[in-house]
Each structure stands twice: as structure tokens, then as C-alpha cells.
Amino acid sequence: MGLVGRHELRSLGTRLSRWQKIALGLFISFFVIYVTSPYDGSLRAFFRFQHSVARDYYQSQRPSDGWLYRKQHYPINPDNDIGVIIKTGYGTKHRMPQALRALSNESFFPDVLVVQDFPVIPEQKHYNLTNDRTVGKGLEIIDILGWNLERGALKGREHLERIYKYRNLRDAVEAEEWVLSEGLGRTIGWELDAMKFLPALEYAWNTMPKKKWYIMIDDDTYVIKSTLSLLLGHLNYGQPHYIGNPVGDYKGRFPHGGSSVIMSGATLRNLFEWHPEIAAESNLESPFAIWGDKLLSTTLMKIAVYLDETYRRFFNGEHPWMTRMWIDRLCLPLMGFHGLGDKESMEQVGEVFKDQPGPVLWSSLAKIYGVSDYQTFIDVPIRPNINYVGRLDEGSTTIENVAKVEDCLDICDRHSTKCLAWAYDPNNKRCDIAPWAILGDLADGRFSGVNGKLGKRLVDRCHAPH
Template sequence: MGIAERRSLRSCITRPTRPQKTILAVFAFLFIFYSLTPSDSPLRSFFRFQHNVIQDYYQNNHPSDSWLFKPQPYPVDPINDVAIIIKTGFGTRNRVSKALQALGNESFFADTVVVQDFPLLPDQTNLTLANGKKVPVVDIIRWNLERGALKGHEHDERIMKYSTLCEAIEGEEWMLADGLGKNMGWEIDAMKFLPSLEYVWQNLPKKKWYIMADDDTYIIKSSLLLLLGHLNYGKPHFIGNPVGDYKGRFPHGGSSVAMSGAALSKLFDQHPEVVAEGHQESPTAIWGDKLLSTTFMKVGIYLDESYRRFFNGEPPWMTRMWIDRFCLPLLSFHSLGSGDTMLHVGETFKDMTEPVFWGQLGKIYGAPDFKSFIAEPIRSNIDFVGRLDEYSTTVDEVKEVDACVKICHEHPNDCLAWTFDLGREKCHFARWAIVGDHVEGRFSGVNGQLGQKLETSCHSPR
């Protein structure tokens, strides 16, 4: 290389200016500072929350389901690769047999454990799945106390309440026990999450996946297996339906929570001191699902919100079929504890061999098809919007139902369903639709054009 060429090269490589050096120094300092902060620090939580907001915005505006129909790199055998943890309390103990029967209707015969916060009753010693597989029942609070994980807290208020409940049950004072179970069940429930997971890890190790659910939660096996088959169980996965602010995002326990075996191994095998801290916090924790999440955070495992749209915390008839979830698998239902609701759901989905998608719920429960709303847009005494929240839109001083229909049509990509409240002169519309709730005096409808567009955008199962 000649002198002229070297001079030309040096002229192209300019030294950074002072402002550029300052910016680089600031970024370097922030990177080093971020790397040195604890895994559960507010700083990291803030940046993760902002990342999730951006990711959620993108998924909301660019929903995709094509990846689900590619070959599964990590297929799952539900009988051998999955463990199910069902949480129950004394006040809801009668739900357990129905939950097991409903799961059995769909041939979900994974190894299952029932964890509770009261002594075992005689009728709990022979719980089985439909195929005869035994389902062990564990008083998880007693288990945690007897092994010393709650040492120093034996006389805390919450544990004393648990002891009072146990004494009432063992003394067969059923009215007292029922009252105690209903009044303080949520407090004791907060102490069940972490020890339940540890117990199952010790007794059912080396499963690829661990699923925790409430006793009024139904899990659709075919949809669950479709999702899990695309996730590497050899990596620490912690997924569910996120709630909470940026300082402590955690999965809604009623929607069910999925954790890979690698996540449990990292927590319980590699960081027993962090687990011990979590047990010590449980007697004062408000929410057990949040305590589980913050404990995972301390070892660098965070709730992955990429798959939030698969989990559902509502019963089928109130489930909101969102525009951005329409073509995705629906994994769970919640709030199925009253009467024989759980059994009805189990019967409805027992013959579903293919994954169930959000957009199919209307057909499964006999709701009118989208085409019918094009010819007949208005239905009386019914509501297709359901629960209103910050994601729905309300327009005041709407005098006529036709005006509400017009408002929905003015938002062709954001209004899937509308409802008109004549008495209050309000028009509500939302980016979702429910199968239909009977409400006297309401007029409601679904955007048939948008519904048909969503149906054609979904890929078909192989």
C-alpha cells in the first residue's frame, strides 16, 4: 500500500468526537451497571417490562400462527413427560374430583398431584384418574412445616390460622372448619405455591414440563401439547398469563402456569438458598403466584410473556375471543367451580383430538356464525361484548341502536363486537367477542366482515 493510499485510509477512519465519546461512555456505564444489578432489581424489571410492552404491541398488530404448524422439534408425551399440580383448599375441596374427571374425559392421564392446606380426609385417600392411575394428595403446609422450611414462623398469624383449621377438621367441627376455610383460604393459599412445586420436583423429577392449576381450572390437552412441542424443555421456561406491574410481573394462577424441568432444576437444585428465602417469605406473602415469580426472578428466570395469548382466565361463555388471539390455541378455562360446570366443560371438550383455537369457541358453543351478522346485524336481549375494561370503548349519549352499529363500522379493524345499552344511552365496542350472554334490554352484534376475515387468515391444522 502506497503513502497516498494510507493517507486516504486514515482520512476515512475519523476519531470519535467528544460528544460521541460521552455517549459511548454513558452506554458502557449503563451496560456495566445493568449487568451488576441483581436479577430481580427494579432496573432490570423496568427494562423487561418495556421490552414486553413493545413485544405485545407487535404481536397485537402482527398476529401470526404459521409457526404452530411447522414440525414440532420437541414433541411431548402427556403421560410420561408432564406433571400436573392441582391446588385446592378446604373451602373448595369438593371441586377436585370433578376436575380430575373432566381432565380424564380428554384422556389427560399425566402424573397428577393434589396439594392442599388441610389434613387428608377419608374420601381423599383413593383419588384416581379415569384410567385408574392413583392421584396422591398432600397437605403441603404440614409437609413444609415438618421438614423445617418454616422454622421460626411457627407462631405467625397465618400459620396459627392453619393450625386452628386443622384442629377443627380433626375434631370434626365441620361448621367451624367450613367458616375458617372460606374466610382465610386465600391467605393460606399463598403458602402453597413454592412448596407444592418443590414437593413435585422431589417426587416426580425429570419431567419435561410441570403444569400448576387451580381446582377450578380446565386445561385443553391438545392445545397445551401443540405449544409445548415447539418449546425447548431443556431451557428454563416459565410461562403463563401475566398480571401485575413492572416491579413484579407474575402469572395468574387460575389461568394455569407452565414450567420446564430445566427451570425447576435451576431453582431447586442449583439455588436452594433462594428457595429457603422464599419459604420464609410465604407466611406474609399476599399472592403465592407472585412469590413464585419473584423467587424465580432471583435466579434469572423471568415470566416469558411471548405466549401470554395462549392462556385464559375466564369460563368458556365469558371468554373473550380477541382479534389478535383468534388464530392461536386456547389452553385453559377458569372459574369453573360452581355446580357441575367443570363436568360440562369436560364433556364438551372430551372428543377434541385437534388443538382448540380461540376463534372456534363460538362454533363449539353454538353461537351464530359471522356470516349471519352481515344479513342480520342486530340481536336483542343479548350481549356479545361481556365484561368491560380499559381495553373496551364506550361512547355516551347514543340514542338509537343503529347509531351503535354505525360506530362499530367506523372502526372496522378494532370493533369485533358491540352492545347497546338503551336505558343508559351507551354504546360499547371491543376488539373481542364472547359467545353471547343473555341480558334483558340490551341490543348487540358482531362485526361479521371482520370475523370472516379473521377466519380466513388462520392456518389449518395439518
């Protein structure tokens, strides 16, 4: 049998042309190099990124939501099966009462851990989750940087500038020097935030080790329970999962922390129980990190857990009125909102979304906030003093020297599958079109509209929950 096999290989070799042999040799060489390269190396990162780009393009061209409403193989109770980690800092601590009130509304009452960069102060002892079902539910608050230092996870790094800054803030808080504390909190908060991610997750794993899922959010982020339940019920929490709103290039792809980051219990187990040395190395890197969410991502790459971008269209990094409702996600559920730093915004969002029946879709935002539906834009396509495009980026298109507003409307109509909203500035003769629409932003002197025909056609294809 061995002789026959070698004979067949020699025969194949004689049949191949010179260029075919070269191509085969190059393929084999590349394959060997790829499989022997490190998990977090540039080569593997590059091809993972290209694969994500290709898959994202396919999903944008053929959006699908039907799978969400099929039978869930891993159903969860979000109040019991999800551990929520809220990151806050001294400069933003005023957000916490509203964030907890919104989180503990009638729709969501999970186990919560609050991690911060300063010692617990008296007013925080009154923090709890309270809703109509119970008087209150306690939660733990921890100075996560102090905990990390005390346990020796930053041994050898105590002399670094960022550690000194933390200690100055800690000492000011303990001395009740509130003016100095406020100044330090605003100035160094972003630096200390980068050091919270890994110890926060490890502390959560130690204190809430039986959760199927862990979600990390900022103190100005609101998450929607129905979306969490619907998505996570289709994912096996016994397997490593790491999902979020991706940013960055292939060298350091990571989920935007403000949009929320979701990890399965298996992911935390793999890191903190099976590879504690990797976690220890990353803790030592944290005083130099610019972004903690990127450090988390590069840490998980070392244990072959990569950001899964399949579910990127669920995540949102904006507050409701600036949320961009893209063409390719109108039928999908919305994970939540970010940028709710002021008291009124968080309270309003908490009240609006606590009693929503069923999943909150991107396309349902307009109805929830009382904005005109797509049919009204078919009847009256041009609206004055408003902008339905919002923030421009590489996904939008700007056309200069457009004579009048009707011409801008015609341009959007000609891009009937790629233009969901348009805006016209008569002073600059500029027309902006985009594959998304926002609820509407006041813009004196401008004109704008939504492609009602496209929007109506898209939402008519949405599946409904059984």
C-alpha cells in the same frame, strides 16, 4: 498492534463532538450499571417489561399461527411427560371430584399431585383418575403446609399469625369439627393458598423428578391437552421456561395462577437443585405473601428465570361463556378455562372438550357451543336482549350520547380493524365497542352484535394442522 489500536481510539476521540462523547459516556455508564445490577432488580425489570410491551404490540398487529403447525423439535406425550399440580383448600375441596373427572377424560390422563392446606380426610381416599382406558389411576394428596412445617422449612416463623391459622384449621379437621373447619376454610383460604406454591413445586420435583413439564392449576381450572401438546412440542424442555397469563406491573410481573402456570423441568431443577438457598429464603417469605403466584415469580427472577410473555395469548382466565375472543388470538389454540367452581360448569366443560378433534382454537368456541357464525352477523347485524361485549376494561371504548342502535353499529363499522363486538344501551344512550367478542350474555333491553366481516376475514387467514 496495541499501539495501532490505541492510536485509532485516540483518532476516534478527536473526531467525536463534545455531545457525542457525552452520549457515548452515558451509554457506557448505563451499560455497566445494567449488567452489574441484580437479576431481580427494578432496572432490569423495567426494561424487560418495556421489551414485553413492544413485543406484545408487534404480535397484536401481526398475529401469526403458522409456526405452530411446523415440525415439532421437542414432541411430548402429555400423559407421561407432564406433571399436573392441583391446588385446593378446605373451603373448595368439594370441587375436586369434578375437577379430577374432567381432567381424566378421554383426552388427558397425566400424573397428578393434589396439594392442600389441611390433613387428608377419609372421603379423599377415593380420589383417582378414571377413564375408558383403565379402571383408575391413583394420585397423591398431601397437606403441603403441614409437610413444609414438619421438614423445618418455616423454622423461626412458627409464631406468625398465618401459621396459627393453619394449625387451627388442621386441629379442627383432625377433631372432625366440620362446622368449624368449614368456617375457617372459607375465611383463611386465600392466606394459606399463598404459602402453597413453592413447597408444592418442590414436592412435585421430589416425587415426579423426570417430567419434562410441570403445570400448576387451581381446582376450578380446566386444561386442554391438544393445546398443551401443540405448544410445548415447540419448546425445549431442557431450557428454563416459565410461561403463563401475565398480570401486574414491571415491579412484579407474574402469571395469573388461575389461568395455569407452566414450567419446564429445567426450571425446577435450577431452583431446587442448583439454588436451594433461594427456595429456602422464599419459603420463609411465604407467611407474609399476599399472592403466591407473585412470590413464585420474584423467586425465579433471583435465578434469572423470567416470565416469558411470548405465549400469553394461549391462556384464558374465564369460563367459556365469558371468555373474550380477542382479534389477535382467534387463530391460536386455547389453553383452557378458569372459574369453573360449581359442579355443573366443570362437568359440562369436561364433556364438551374431551372428544374435540385437533386443536381447540379461540375462534372455534362459537361453533362448539352452537353460537351463530360470522356470516349470520353480516346478514343480521343487530341482535336484541344480548351482549356480545361482556366485561369492560381499558381495552374497550365507551361512547356516550349515541342516539340510536344503528349509530352504535356504524361506530363499530368505522373502527373496522379494532371493533369485533358492540353493545348498545338505549336507556343510557351508551355504545360500548371492544376488540373482542364473547359467546353472548343475556341483557334485557339492550342490543348487540359482532363485526362479522372482520371476524370472517381473520379466521379465513388461520392455518390448519397438517
